[in-house]
């Protein structure tokens with residue numbers, strides 16, 4: 001029996017509908033349930049063939065659990081490694097390379113310095129030239145976190161004063177500064193399995209629960225063409241990024257769909273916001289995707305989806321290293337004595353030395369007895385200070 005699990009947070013409608021749908025299909029050898037996590041140990045496999053992740057963006061513990069699960073054979077949807085690496089600025093840059101139009105976008109150094117940094121941490125950074133940015137991007141413009149969601153800290157600004165006022169509120173967030181697209185149509189599109197696409201008219205100016213209650217304005221042949229282009233762009237982006245379950249948003253200006261936000265690997269799928277028809281589509285396609293992936297899943301192997309961007313890079317690396325002298329070592333498991341699935345032993349694996357005293361790790365609330373007096377090393381002083389250190393933050 002292969003198990004499909006769903007990991008979720010505060011949402012209430014999609015998880016149960018998904019589990020019910022998979023189970024109603026009664027596919028031989030496949031069952032679905034809510035993920036249950038007890039002890040999480042390194043290199044120990046979970047008993048899920050597939051996990052649909054709807055929440056690890058908010059729970060770092062889950063993200064780490066999922067990486068371990070993926071390493072030991074679970075097909076995690078979406079790929080937790082890629083999701084950890086991804087952010088909106090990179091997404092936009094990749095879109096340009098994939099031939100998908102995106103708004104003109106700059107990356108802003110954060111207003112406040114990150115914790116534990118000083119002026120010296122920013123000696124490579126020139127003063128940000130706001131006037132040049134205003135000229136390049138124009139008004140109105142959007143300022144939004146380069147890695148964010150839920151419309152948090154998203155600002156629309158109409159002039160330099162508003163831009164600076166917004167920037168002043170952003171603290172340590174790294175922000176995008178982006179051309180605002182004045183649109184006639186707006187769409188949000190589900191993409192599942194890098195192949196199934198649902199294009200939903202979306203009106204971001206409505207209240208949240210009414211954003212899907214709108215119609216496409218572009219009609220006739222032009223409308224058909226627009227939808228075909230959007231589908232093509234959605235597939236390019238989702239295959240490029242390697243997301244199995246994503247939404248892609250477009251603002252349409254002068255008949256051209258411009259991708260606004262396409263890194264949404266736990267997209268809204270609540271019946272109360274997307275509406276019953278879109279909900280039915282996403283439940284059905286997610287159930288089919290999960291079943292397909294469970295059937296294809298090979299225990300102990302990498303069952304993740306990697307986008308074409310990573311695949312190409314990995315291909316290049318493999319070619320480059322095939323001539324080199326680097327060899328992959330035989331896995332060792334001296335420290336893996338807690339019942340984890342050990343890799344097959346090497347022919348002459350060294351036995352763990354009995355006398356080697358491991359550093360004790362204290363269970364919660366206990367103080368470890370040190371094996372030997374711990375050495376305290378002072379942090380090395382920073383590199384030579386420059387004659388005139390520059391200020392890190394963007395200037396007004």
Ligand SMILES: Nc1ncnc2c1ncn2[C@@H]1O[C@H](COP(=O)(O)OP(=O)(O)OP(=O)(O)O)[C@@H](O)[C@H]1O
Nearest residue numbers: 103142148149150151152154178179180181204261
């Ligand atoms: N460049 C832009 N031009 C026009 N509208 C934009 C632009 N950037 C963002 N918006 C508007 O702001 C909304 C929120 O922006 P964005 O989707 O990037 O943020 P988010 O926090 O990821 O939101 P979500 O949780 O919906 O994914 C968009 O749905 C869109 O209506």
Ligand SMILES: [Mg+2]
Nearest residue numbers: 149261263264
């Ligand atoms: Mg988003």
